[in-house]
Amino acid sequence: LCVAAQLPMYADIAMKIVLPECLQLVYMLLVGTFPFNGFLAGFLSSLGFFTLTGCLRLQIDPANSKEMSVSPERAFADYCFANLVLHLTVWNYIG
Amino acid sequence: MQASSSPAKEHGMLGKALQYATLTSICVLSFSIRLFSVVKYESVIHEFDPYFNYRVTQFLTTQGFYDMWNWFDDRTWYPLGRGIGGTTYPGLIFTAGSIYRVLHALNIPIHIQEVCVFTAPLFSALCALACYGLVREVRGTGAGMLASAFVGMVPSYISRSVAGSYDNEGVAIFALVNVFFLFVKTLNTGSLAWATTLVLGYLYMVMSWGGYSFVINLLPIYCLACIFTGRLSPRLYIAFAPLVVMGTLVAASIPVIGFNAVLMSEHFGAFLAFVVLHAAMLVRYVHSMLPPRALRVVLASLLTLTSAVLAAGLAAVAGYVLNSPTYGWTGRSLSLLDPTYASRFIPIIASVSEHQPPSWTFYIMDLFVLVVFVPAGLVACLKKRSDASVFLVLYGVTALYFSGVMVRLMLVLAPISCCLAAVAISDLLYACANSIKHRAQKRMEEATHKLEALGSPKPPSWQPLPKLVSVAAVLGVLGMLGLFVFHCIHASADMYSSPSIVLVTQQRNGMKYVFDDFREAYSWLRHNTHPDAKIASWWDYGYQTSAMSNRTVLVDNNTWNNTHIATVGRAMSSSEYKGWKIYRSLDVDYVLVVFGGAVGYPSDDINKFLWMVRIGGGVYPDIVESDYLAGGTDYRVDAAGTKTMHSSLMYRLCYHEFADESQMSSGQRGLDRVRGTVIGKTNIKLQYFEEAFTSQHWMMRIYRVRDAPVRTPSKTAKNLKAKAKA
Numbered sequence: 001l002c003v004a005a006q007l008p009m010y011a012d013i014a015m016k017i018v019l020p021e022c023l024q025l026v027y028m029l030l031v032g033t034f035p036f037n038g039f040l041a042g043f044l045s046s047l048g049f050f051t052l053t054g055c056l057r058l059q060i061d062p063a064n065s066k067e068m069s070v071s072p073e074r075a076f077a078d079y080c081f082a083n084l085v086l087h088l089t090v091w092n093y094i095g
Numbered sequence: 096m097q098a099s100s101s102p103a104k105e106h107g108m109l110g111k112a113l114q115y116a117t118l119t120s121i122c123v124l125s126f127s128i129r130l131f132s133v134v135k136y137e138s139v140i141h142e143f144d145p146y147f148n149y150r151v152t153q154f155l156t157t158q159g160f161y162d163m164w165n166w167f168d169d170r171t172w173y174p175l176g177r178g179i180g181g182t183t184y185p186g187l188i189f190t191a192g193s194i195y196r197v198l199h200a201l202n203i204p205i206h207i208q209e210v211c212v213f214t215a216p217l218f219s220a221l222c223a224l225a226c227y228g229l230v231r232e233v234r235g236t237g238a239g240m241l242a243s244a245f246v247g248m249v250p251s252y253i254s255r256s257v258a259g260s261y262d263n264e265g266v267a268i269f270a271l272v273n274v275f276f277l278f279v280k281t282l283n284t285g286s287l288a289w290a291t292t293l294v295l296g297y298l299y300m301v302m303s304w305g306g307y308s309f310v311i312n313l314l315p316i317y318c319l320a321c322i323f324t325g326r327l328s329p330r331l332y333i334a335f336a337p338l339v340v341m342g343t344l345v346a347a348s349i350p351v352i353g354f355n356a357v358l359m360s361e362h363f364g365a366f367l368a369f370v371v372l373h374a375a376m377l378v379r380y381v382h383s384m385l386p387p388r389a390l391r392v393v394l395a396s397l398l399t400l401t402s403a404v405l406a407a408g409l410a411a412v413a414g415y416v417l418n419s420p421t422y423g424w425t426g427r428s429l430s431l432l433d434p435t436y437a438s439r440f441i442p443i444i445a446s447v448s449e450h451q452p453p454s455w456t457f458y459i460m461d462l463f464v465l466v467v468f469v470p471a472g473l474v475a476c477l478k479k480r481s482d483a484s485v486f487l488v489l490y491g492v493t494a495l496y497f498s499g500v501m502v503r504l505m506l507v508l509a510p511i512s513c514c515l516a517a518v519a520i521s522d523l524l525y526a527c528a529n530s531i532k533h534r535a536q537k538r539m540e541e542a543t544h545k546l547e548a549l550g551s552p553k554p555p556s557w558q559p560l561p562k563l564v565s566v567a568a569v570l571g572v573l574g575m576l577g578l579f580v581f582h583c584i585h586a587s588a589d590m591y592s593s594p595s596i597v598l599v600t601q602q603r604n605g606m607k608y609v610f611d612d613f614r615e616a617y618s619w620l621r622h623n624t625h626p627d628a629k630i631a632s633w634w635d636y637g638y639q640t641s642a643m644s645n646r647t648v649l650v651d652n653n654t655w656n657n658t659h660i661a662t663v664g665r666a667m668s669s670s671e672y673k674g675w676k677i678y679r680s681l682d683v684d685y686v687l688v689v690f691g692g693a694v695g696y697p698s699d700d701i702n703k704f705l706w707m708v709r710i711g712g713g714v715y716p717d718i719v720e721s722d723y724l725a726g727g728t729d730y731r732v733d734a735a736g737t738k739t740m741h742s743s744l745m746y747r748l749c750y751h752e753f754a755d756e757s758q759m760s761s762g763q764r765g766l767d768r769v770r771g772t773v774i775g776k777t778n779i780k781l782q783y784f785e786e787a788f789t790s791q792h793w794m795m796r797i798y799r800v801r802d803a804p805v806r807t808p809s810k811t812a813k814n815l816k817a818k819a820k821a
Contacts, residue, residue, distance in 0.1 A: 036354055040347060048340040054376075055287055055337060058329035063383070067328060068285045078287035082337065085291050089344045 010057040014050050021046035041093035048086045052079060117240055118227060122220035125247025128584065129216040129257045132592035138212050138259070141594040143635060143652050145261035146642035148187055149211050151179060155192045156207050163188075164350075170647040171637065172659060173629050173681060181350040182655070186303030187266050190214060215256040215265030222269035222510070223247040229276040230514050232283050233476070233483040238521035245513035246272075248579070250586035251461035252509045257587070259594055264506055267304030272510050274300050274310055275490065278334055279483045285330035290337045297338060298345040301352065308361040309497070309507060311346075314338065315368030317489050322375045326482055332376055339369045360416060370408070374401045431500055449503040460586065461505050464579040465516040469495075472515025475522045484518075491515050520572055527565035534562050596639070598696065610694065616687070616795035617643035619788050624685060631678055632687035633667070633700055633707065634660055640687070649681060657714065664711030667704070667745040668718050674744035675783035678800050685787060686798045690749040692767035692774075693756065693793035699769065704745050705730060733772040741776045748798055751779045751786060756793065782807070 024042045033039060059068055059075040070078065132141070140149050155163040166179040194217075195210045223243040231239035246252065255264040277293040301307045318335045321327060343365075347356035356362055381393055458466055473491055476484035491511045498508040560568075593599070598610040620630065621644045629647045630640055637651020650660050666677040678686065691699035700707075705723070712718040722739040725731045732740070732750075740746060754765040754777035765774040782805050784798040 040344070040354075040357065044340055044344050048337070048344070051336045051340050052287070055290070055329075055333045058332060059285065059287070061329075064329050067330060070284070070286045075287065078291070082287045082291045082341075085294065086341055086344075089341060089348065092348055093344070 007057055007061060010053055010060075014053040014057065017046050017050045017053070021050065037093045041090050045086065045090040048090075049083070052082050052086065055079070055082075114236060114240070118224065118243065121223050121227075121240070121243050121247050124244075125219045125223050126216045128248060128587050129219060129253060131257070131588045132594055133212070133258045135588075135592060136594055136597055136599070138209060139594050139596060140208065140211060140261050141257070141259040141596060142262070143595075143638050144263075145211075145259070147638040147652065148261050148263075149208070150638075150642040151183060152188050152191050152195075152211055153207055154179075155188055156195055160192075170645075171641055171651050171653075172656060173647055173649045173683075175656065175659065177653065177655070181353075182653070184263055184303055184305065184351055185349070186270070186299060186301075187214070187261070187263050189302070190218075190266055191261070211261040212259045215260055215262075216258050218266045218269045219247065219252065219256050222252075222272050225269060225272040225276045226510055226513060229272060229279055230517055232276070232279045233481070233487055233514070234518050234521055237525070238517045241521055242514045242517035245465065245517055245579075246510055248583040249462065249465065249509045249513055250583055250591065251505045253583070253587045254461070254591040255506055257592055263304045267300070267306060268506060268510065270296070270300040270303045271306065271310065271507070275486070278314065278338070279486060281334040282330050282482050282486075285333050287333060287337070290333055291341075293334070293338055294341040294345060297342045301342075301346045301349055306507065307346070309493075311342065311362060312364045313490060313493055315364040316493070317486050318368045318372055320485065320489060321482070322371060324485075326485065327375050327379060328482075331482070332372060335372060336369060339365050363412060363416075370405065374405075431497060431504075450501050452500060453498065453502040453505060457502060457505060460590075462509070462512055463582045464575045465512045467575075468516035468519045469512045471519035471523075472517070475519045476515065479522075487511065487514055487518070520576075523572060524569060527560065527568045530559035530565040531562060531569075533559040610696075610792055610794065612790035612792050612794035613639070614643065615790045616788065616797060619790075620644035620646055620685070620687075620797065623788070628684040629682050630685050630687055631663060631666070631681070631683040633663065633689075633703060635703070636687065636689070649683065657710070661711045661714035664707035665715045665718055667700075668708050668711050668723070668743050670742050671744050671747055671781065671783050675800065675804075683800050686748065686784065686800060688745065688748045688796050688798075690753075690793055690796055691769050692749070692753065693760070695768040696794055697769050699749075699794070700745060701732065701749055701767075702769065704743075707745065731772070732767060732770050732774055734775040736775050746776075747779050747781060748784065748796065750774050750776065751781055751796075753793070754778065781805075 021043060024039070024046065028039045028043070056075060056079040058064060059070060060072040068075075140146055151163065151166075154166065158166075164180045164185075167176055168179050169176040171177050191207070191211050191214050194214065195205070195207055198205050198210070223246050226246040227239040227243035229239075230242035252268060255262065256268070274293065274296045277289060277296045281289040281293050297307075297310070300310055314335060318331065321331055343356050343362065346352050346362075347354060378394065378397065381397065382390060385393055462469075469491065473488055476488050491514075494504075494508040494511045497504045559565075596613050599607050600610075602608050617640060620628075620640070624644075624646060626645075627647065629649065630644070631649045632640065634650040634652055634654055637648045637653075640646060640648050641651060650656075650663050654660060662677065662681070666674040669677070689696075689699045690701065691697060692701070705720070708718055708720050708723055712720055721727045723730070723737060723743070725735050725737055725740075729735075732746070750765070750767075753767075753774065757766050758764045761768075763773065765777045766772075767774050781798070783801050785801055786796070787799040788797040789795070
């Protein structure tokens, strides 16, 4: 799969995570902040995932390749590692 | 892609080997220069705060991680207690605990005290390496090695990380420079792996020190500066955006910060910069996709929409922030932003000597030659601009401001002044060395008539300096660096190596005389009092009493409850009867005072007494400061002192039976060597307290709180006579 063709896919994934994120925020505002750690877990995990996907898309964009020092394969591996750390941290907040 | 343009190239294996050898010797140097106190005195923990950290580390190694995390300490702040897990920054303690565990797993049985004493020098060596990495990203390996050598030796950093100074700053400065190094590395490479390492480094910084708020506010300032000066790039997004989200997550998982990570104004800057960064990236994306006319329309509508959303968000935040009396900032942060805040509202923060603004002598003493090179470094960073050098400039300017507010924050200025000075000196030396090389080449050309063989290695606009000037400059710089080394060693050996728990003076025959009164008194308390005895003293000595005597104290250096401290201050300032009533109501068994008048120790409780009055008077209006000052303005302990001063509990406890002792030692009855006067009341008789212990040089005095007052013999004799007559 050519790298340039993957770009709209990543943008799509990133946008798709924003909707549940906003829903969580609205829910918190309506229902109250009681298990605040639960709210933080949900909100920040979606926000983090959106940010990391955005980073990956920026890294593999051929227009940016002269600035980046990482190959697209390495970029994807880094993305997996970053997501692992993100979700381990989020897991700490659940319950 | 490296954004630096270093003219020096590594010449293969020899160059690399030389680099590693130099870095190793810099690490060994920075470790060894901090060992003067161990060599001159002994391997002991210094000052006050490190004793608390030592006590918690002991608890961690004996009871384990979960018990320490959930520990509620009922032996401090007597009736209130203190939740240790939720009020300490655990980074230092976990670090020392882990080193201890690793060493014991390798069958090296080192006592936990030794591990604690040597943690700070070890981390100073690591800080030198982190500084090398940071400056190498800016200017190349030469400047990097200069910076790491400076950081290893700069007196300001030595002062807070000598062997024995087991305090947060020992590891926190390493964590600070490490975070900045990882940030600049991520900025230069644009790799998410480095970004994740940056988040983990930020976690360590948050765990170690309250100064993490400097980091989480400097990085957004840098991000905004980049956006508004046209340095926006995908690498900036990769460096900053994951840090904000994951950094907030990891910061909120440390109990001492908890939900403050999203609720306190200290973090709002990061969120604002996050939003602005996304808006700027969106503008950039749209810019690359649309033709100019449509672009203008879209940009206009986008900017309107964003500013509307931003305005609404800011209004909500402003409403939230203005609701709180401190605008959402914690008291300590406000005292940094507004230098006059503490003196008006929080006398405890204002009373600490290391919270005063520094004078020029502090700058010269702590930074010496670097003071001259820091402005040159700022100019050098701005002339050959890159993302990383702009970061150094911003860090330098903010650190300069904060160091001007508090002496304690000179420590934050130390690494950046080393980095900027290294950049400046490195550029200077390159310019001079290249001039010499160019002139030598030209001379060789002329000598062998090979005018066309050597092409010019430099662009035609570069003029080599005259040979005399460049040689003189190189020698001058090397001379200054030599002076710097001498100064650092002198500062470390003579000024910053004293463990304040032990005092040393030179006798007339050249021998050293040691005053070990503090440990004598704490040891007496440990061995001669009931394990549940409660000790009252001024808050300075709380941590040491808890750690060395293992007894319950009323107030300690954490100073989290101002009213409790004011109660102790009120007890010390009131008359003997009133002080006795207050102490009885708090179940106090022993009162401890520090008195330096017999030997001339200036930091004793009589000199701190006015602060006790002020802090007590801040909460209890019956303590009025002017009552203790002769004529309303003069602080005196001699006969001209006020009656309230002479009858205060602190006065009576300090000078009880002092007149007889001073007559024996100095020939004059009641000569107080620190104040330099004869005291006002020389025959003090205590009715409600009984002297339990006085140390060898009268520096620590411990009194037992009586259950009932002494019956005065004159009254009893009069009563018996009256009864006999009747």
